[in-house]
Amino acid sequence: MWKPDRHNPKPLYEQIADHLEQRISYGEFPPGSLLPSERKLAEQLGVNRSTVILAFGELRSMGIIESRPGSGTRVSKFKWGAVPKHTPNWKRYAEGGSFLPNLPFLRRIREALQQNPALIDFASGELSADLAPIEEMTELMGTNPYPSYLGYGHPQGYMPLRQAVASYLDRYRGIQATESSILITSGSQQSLYLITQCLLSPGDAVAIEDPSYHYSLPMFQSAGLRLVRLPADEEGILPEEIRSLHKKHRIKMIFVNPNFQNPTGTLLSDDRRGALLEVASELGLPIVEDDPYSLTDYEGIPRSPLKSMDRVGSILHIGSFSKMAAAGLRVGWMVAPHSIVERLADARQQMDFGLSVIPQQVAARFLESPYFEPHLHRLRTQLRRKRDLLVEALQQELPDSVRFHVPQGGIHLWCRLVPSVSDAKLLEEAIKKGVVFVPGSVYGSDSGYVRFTFGRAKAEEIGPGIAKFAEALRGLTDSFPTVKKAK
Amino acid sequence: MWKPDRHNPKPLYEQIADHLEQRISYGEFPPGSLLPSERKLAEQLGVNRSTVILAFGELRSMGIIESRPGSGTRVSKFKWGAVPKHTPNWKRYAEGGSFLPNLPFLRRIREALQQNPALIDFASGELSADLAPIEEMTELMGTNPYPSYLGYGHPQGYMPLRQAVASYLDRYRGIQATESSILITSGSQQSLYLITQCLLSPGDAVAIEDPSYHYSLPMFQSAGLRLVRLPADEEGILPEEIRSLHKKHRIKMIFVNPNFQNPTGTLLSDDRRGALLEVASELGLPIVEDDPYSLTDYEGIPRSPLKSMDRVGSILHIGSFSKMAAAGLRVGWMVAPHSIVERLADARQQMDFGLSVIPQQVAARFLESPYFEPHLHRLRTQLRRKRDLLVEALQQELPDSVRFHVPQGGIHLWCRLVPSVSDAKLLEEAIKKGVVFVPGSVYGSDSGYVRFTFGRAKAEEIGPGIAKFAEALRGLTDSFPTVKKAK
Structure with missing residues (x-):
C-alpha cells in the first residue's frame, strides 16, 4: 500500500x-x-x-x-x-444486495489488524507462520511442481486429492469414504456456505450450538434461515433438548462442532454423541459435523467424529487443512451422500468454477508424505505450549477477573469476565493497548465473554498480550484493584 | 475412480x-x-x-x-x-435450496466428458494444455516456491498480485488503477457471482447482450434478477436501445463483453462503445465489462476496454488469467470503486475466506516476468491457427449447412445451422460420434445455433472433430445430401 x-x-x-x-x-x-x-x-x-x-x-x-x-x-x-x-x-x-455484510465487531478487528500489523492477535482463528509445514511442502513440490494440465478441474475436486483424503479419513478419522462421496472445498467456510445455499430454503429453521462460531456468520441470515439455539454445558450440547425444539420450530438441520468447539473448546461427551445420533436419526434430521480441530488433541487421543458412528447416513462431515496445516492453502473437504456431493459441486462450479489445482496438489502430496505424522506431533506440542502460556498469563495477570475451562485441544480458550464491561469498550481499549480478541457476543453469548485464540500469536507474544489485555480491562473497571497484580 | x-x-x-x-x-x-x-x-x-x-x-x-x-x-x-x-x-x-442447478445441456456435456475423456471437446471454454505456460511458471517458482506465511490472506487478495495487476492494466489495457481499487477473484465467474449477490436485489432488472454467455449462468435467476435482452448485431449491442428498455424495465445494471464476445466472437465497434458509455452515464447506470479475451486478438491490436474510456466511474471491469494463460490457476480480478471492492471482499470472506496465496504468487511472478509477452505472442499465433483449421474444416465438411463470421480473436466461433434440427438430438448424436459442442440455446438464442470453442481441442483434433459433427448433423437431416461431401 x-x-x-x-x-x-x-x-x-x-x-x-x-x-x-x-x-x-x-x-x-x-x-x-x-x-x-x-x-x-x-x-x-x-x-x-x-x-x-x-x-x-x-x-x-x-x-x-x-x-x-x-x-x-x-x-x-x-x-x-x-x-x-x-x-x-x-x-x-x-x-443493496441480498448478501449481508460481516458483523461490525469482525470488520473492526480486521481493520485494526490491517492498520497495525504489530497488534498481538488473539482474534484470528489460524496458526502462526512457524506452525505451517512450509519447508516440507517446498521439498515435496521440488520436482514436478505443477500438473501438466492447468485447465478447469473436476467439479468435485482434484482426483488424487480426493483419494488422499479418503485414505486420511480412513486412517485418522475412522471414516470410510470413496472419492465419489468426497467434495474438495476451499475450507469449512465454503462447505457451510454451499450447504446453506443449496440444501436449505429461506424460512427453514436450523439448530446451532449456543454459543457457536456459526453465529458469527451472517451467511445463515443471508440465506434467510431461522437460527434455533441448542443449549450446551461443559460437556457440549444437550441432545434431549432437540426433540422439543423440533416440535416447536420444525428444525431442518443440526450444526455441531463436537471436538474442541469454537469458541468454547468443549469436547462433546461420548454419551451425548450417541444420544445426538439417536435423536437425529429418530427425527430423520441431517447433522452437519464441523471437525477442524480433532487432530490437535494435545494428548494425541483420537477423538472419533460422529460420522464414524453414522449408521444411517445422516451426517455431512466437514474437515479442513486450515487448523492442522495452513489456512493459506485453502483446502478442505466434505463427506456426504453422492447425490448431495453432486448438487453442491454443481453449484460451486457456478459460483467460482472450482479451486486451483496447485494447492490441491500440494495438499495431496503432503497428506501422503512421511512428513504428515511428525508435523501433527509438532503441532500438538506447540499448541499445548501456547495454551499453557495463555493459562499461566491469565492466572497471573487476572487471577480474580476471569473464569475458564482449560481446553485439551484446538486453538481457542473461552473466558468469562467477572467484572461486567461493555464488549465494544473493551475491544477499543484493547486495540489501543496493542492487542485484539473476539468479544463473546459475536458467537451469540451474552456480553462479558471473550474468545482468546492462541494459535495465531507467537509463543513469546502471549504473556505480553495478556498483560496488555489486563491493562485494558483494568482501565474500564473499578472492581479490579491494581494491588491484585502484585500477588 | x-x-x-x-x-x-x-x-x-x-x-x-x-x-x-x-x-x-x-x-x-x-x-x-x-x-x-x-x-x-x-x-x-x-x-x-x-x-x-x-x-x-x-x-x-x-x-x-x-x-x-x-x-x-x-x-x-x-x-x-x-x-x-x-x-x-x-x-x-x-x-431444495434457493441456488438453482446448472442448465441440463451443460450438465449433460460435463457428464459426457467425464464418461469419455476421448471426446473431441468444442464445448469447454478454456485453453488446451499445450497453450498454458507451465514450463515458464515452473522455472519462475523454482526458488522460493512458497510465501513464508501461509495464513488467511488480505480480503482483497495478495498485495504483490494486486500491484502486478495494476501494472498489467496500465501497460496492456490502458486502465489506471491502484491496488486498493483491485479485488483479486478466482476468475470472472466469481466476479459475476459477487456482483449478483451483493450489489443487486431480487426483482432488479439487468440488461444482458442477446445472445450471451450470461444466459448460461443460472446464478442470475438464483439471485432473483430479471434479465432484459439487449439486441445485438455483428457490431455488438445497439446502445440506443438501452434508453427505451430502461424506461420499460428500470434497468439496474448492464452486462457486456465487448471484445470477442462469448459466444458470438463479436467486437463492439468504436462508435457503439462511445454511445454505450454516454447512455449509461446519462442514466446513471453501472456497466459490468467482462474482458477475458482482448489479448488474444490475432493481429495483436490492442482493443481498448470500456474502462479505459470511463470518465465518471461507471464501469466494473472484470479480467482473468483463464483465457490468456491457464484456467487452472483460478486467478482473476475486478477493478471497481473502493467502496464496491470493500463490499465484495467482505462478502467473499464470508463465502470462502478468500483464495489460496500460492496460485496468486505464481500469477504475480508470471505477469511481471519477461515470459509474459512472448507467451501472449505464442498464444495468439496458436489460436489463429486453430481458428483457421476450424474454418477450413467447416467449409470443407459443411459448405452449405453453416453460416458464420470469422472471429478475429478469442476462442469461440458462432455458427448458424441451415438445416433445422433439434438442439437436444444434435448434441446426443454428436456425443455418439465422439464430439461435443454447446447448443446456442444455452446462450439464449433460438434453436439452430452452435458455439464451437477452438481453444480447448488440440490442433490435430479440429478437422476430425468437425467431420464427426458433420456426420451427426447429416444423420439428422434429409436436406443435406451425402454427395455434397465429395465436393
Missing part, C-alpha cells in the same frame, strides 16, 4: 494530495463518493492528522473535494465534468 | 457387487437412495450392461438393494437397520 516518502523533498501533505488526486481520477473514488476520514487516513498513511488536514485543504482549494460538517469529505461532483446523475449511486449499490 | 480389475480372477460382476456394497455401507448411497442406472453404471465402469445386471442381481439376493419397474434400483431400507424415517430425505434436501 502507498505511503508518503519521508526522504522525498516534496512535503508530505503535497505527496498525499497528489496521491489522492490520482486515485480519484482513476475512478477509485467516483464523483460524490465519501473519502476516508482524516483520522482514518492519517492512521493508514502513518502521518499526523494535521498533515492530512493540509492535504485535504489543498484538494479542496482545487475544487476536487468538498467537505460538509457532519457528512465528511466527498469527491466533488462538478470538477470531474459530471452532473450528479452521471455516476452510478455506488453507495446504494454497495448497500 | 474405481474400475473392476480384469486381471483379477474374481469375476467382474462380483467385483462390482463388492464395490457397490462397500460404497453403500460407507453412506455414499444411504438407505432408500437411488443407485445409478444399469446403463450409466456400465458406461462408468467400462463393462457390458449384462455384467452390471448380474452385479445388481447379487446385491438384490442379499437384500441390499431393491428394484421396482419404472422407479429404478434403490438401496434397501430394512437391510441397513433403518426404518424409513431414520435417514434424512436427501433427495428433498438436494432439490
Whole structure:
C-alpha cells in the first residue's frame, strides 16, 4: 500500500494530495463518493492528522473535494465534468444486495489488524507462520511442481486429492469414504456456505450450538434461515433438548462442532454423541459435523467424529487443512451422500468454477508424505505450549477477573469476565493497548465473554498480550484493584 | 475412480457387487437412495450392461438393494437397520435450496466428458494444455516456491498480485488503477457471482447482450434478477436501445463483453462503445465489462476496454488469467470503486475466506516476468491457427449447412445451422460420434445455433472433430445430401 516518502523533498501533505488526486481520477473514488476520514487516513498513511488536514485543504482549494460538517469529505461532483446523475449511486449499490455484510465487531478487528500489523492477535482463528509445514511442502513440490494440465478441474475436486483424503479419513478419522462421496472445498467456510445455499430454503429453521462460531456468520441470515439455539454445558450440547425444539420450530438441520468447539473448546461427551445420533436419526434430521480441530488433541487421543458412528447416513462431515496445516492453502473437504456431493459441486462450479489445482496438489502430496505424522506431533506440542502460556498469563495477570475451562485441544480458550464491561469498550481499549480478541457476543453469548485464540500469536507474544489485555480491562473497571497484580 | 480389475480372477460382476456394497455401507448411497442406472453404471465402469445386471442381481439376493419397474434400483431400507424415517430425505434436501442447478445441456456435456475423456471437446471454454505456460511458471517458482506465511490472506487478495495487476492494466489495457481499487477473484465467474449477490436485489432488472454467455449462468435467476435482452448485431449491442428498455424495465445494471464476445466472437465497434458509455452515464447506470479475451486478438491490436474510456466511474471491469494463460490457476480480478471492492471482499470472506496465496504468487511472478509477452505472442499465433483449421474444416465438411463470421480473436466461433434440427438430438448424436459442442440455446438464442470453442481441442483434433459433427448433423437431416461431401 502507498505511503508518503519521508526522504522525498516534496512535503508530505503535497505527496498525499497528489496521491489522492490520482486515485480519484482513476475512478477509485467516483464523483460524490465519501473519502476516508482524516483520522482514518492519517492512521493508514502513518502521518499526523494535521498533515492530512493540509492535504485535504489543498484538494479542496482545487475544487476536487468538498467537505460538509457532519457528512465528511466527498469527491466533488462538478470538477470531474459530471452532473450528479452521471455516476452510478455506488453507495446504494454497495448497500443493496441480498448478501449481508460481516458483523461490525469482525470488520473492526480486521481493520485494526490491517492498520497495525504489530497488534498481538488473539482474534484470528489460524496458526502462526512457524506452525505451517512450509519447508516440507517446498521439498515435496521440488520436482514436478505443477500438473501438466492447468485447465478447469473436476467439479468435485482434484482426483488424487480426493483419494488422499479418503485414505486420511480412513486412517485418522475412522471414516470410510470413496472419492465419489468426497467434495474438495476451499475450507469449512465454503462447505457451510454451499450447504446453506443449496440444501436449505429461506424460512427453514436450523439448530446451532449456543454459543457457536456459526453465529458469527451472517451467511445463515443471508440465506434467510431461522437460527434455533441448542443449549450446551461443559460437556457440549444437550441432545434431549432437540426433540422439543423440533416440535416447536420444525428444525431442518443440526450444526455441531463436537471436538474442541469454537469458541468454547468443549469436547462433546461420548454419551451425548450417541444420544445426538439417536435423536437425529429418530427425527430423520441431517447433522452437519464441523471437525477442524480433532487432530490437535494435545494428548494425541483420537477423538472419533460422529460420522464414524453414522449408521444411517445422516451426517455431512466437514474437515479442513486450515487448523492442522495452513489456512493459506485453502483446502478442505466434505463427506456426504453422492447425490448431495453432486448438487453442491454443481453449484460451486457456478459460483467460482472450482479451486486451483496447485494447492490441491500440494495438499495431496503432503497428506501422503512421511512428513504428515511428525508435523501433527509438532503441532500438538506447540499448541499445548501456547495454551499453557495463555493459562499461566491469565492466572497471573487476572487471577480474580476471569473464569475458564482449560481446553485439551484446538486453538481457542473461552473466558468469562467477572467484572461486567461493555464488549465494544473493551475491544477499543484493547486495540489501543496493542492487542485484539473476539468479544463473546459475536458467537451469540451474552456480553462479558471473550474468545482468546492462541494459535495465531507467537509463543513469546502471549504473556505480553495478556498483560496488555489486563491493562485494558483494568482501565474500564473499578472492581479490579491494581494491588491484585502484585500477588 | 474405481474400475473392476480384469486381471483379477474374481469375476467382474462380483467385483462390482463388492464395490457397490462397500460404497453403500460407507453412506455414499444411504438407505432408500437411488443407485445409478444399469446403463450409466456400465458406461462408468467400462463393462457390458449384462455384467452390471448380474452385479445388481447379487446385491438384490442379499437384500441390499431393491428394484421396482419404472422407479429404478434403490438401496434397501430394512437391510441397513433403518426404518424409513431414520435417514434424512436427501433427495428433498438436494432439490431444495434457493441456488438453482446448472442448465441440463451443460450438465449433460460435463457428464459426457467425464464418461469419455476421448471426446473431441468444442464445448469447454478454456485453453488446451499445450497453450498454458507451465514450463515458464515452473522455472519462475523454482526458488522460493512458497510465501513464508501461509495464513488467511488480505480480503482483497495478495498485495504483490494486486500491484502486478495494476501494472498489467496500465501497460496492456490502458486502465489506471491502484491496488486498493483491485479485488483479486478466482476468475470472472466469481466476479459475476459477487456482483449478483451483493450489489443487486431480487426483482432488479439487468440488461444482458442477446445472445450471451450470461444466459448460461443460472446464478442470475438464483439471485432473483430479471434479465432484459439487449439486441445485438455483428457490431455488438445497439446502445440506443438501452434508453427505451430502461424506461420499460428500470434497468439496474448492464452486462457486456465487448471484445470477442462469448459466444458470438463479436467486437463492439468504436462508435457503439462511445454511445454505450454516454447512455449509461446519462442514466446513471453501472456497466459490468467482462474482458477475458482482448489479448488474444490475432493481429495483436490492442482493443481498448470500456474502462479505459470511463470518465465518471461507471464501469466494473472484470479480467482473468483463464483465457490468456491457464484456467487452472483460478486467478482473476475486478477493478471497481473502493467502496464496491470493500463490499465484495467482505462478502467473499464470508463465502470462502478468500483464495489460496500460492496460485496468486505464481500469477504475480508470471505477469511481471519477461515470459509474459512472448507467451501472449505464442498464444495468439496458436489460436489463429486453430481458428483457421476450424474454418477450413467447416467449409470443407459443411459448405452449405453453416453460416458464420470469422472471429478475429478469442476462442469461440458462432455458427448458424441451415438445416433445422433439434438442439437436444444434435448434441446426443454428436456425443455418439465422439464430439461435443454447446447448443446456442444455452446462450439464449433460438434453436439452430452452435458455439464451437477452438481453444480447448488440440490442433490435430479440429478437422476430425468437425467431420464427426458433420456426420451427426447429416444423420439428422434429409436436406443435406451425402454427395455434397465429395465436393
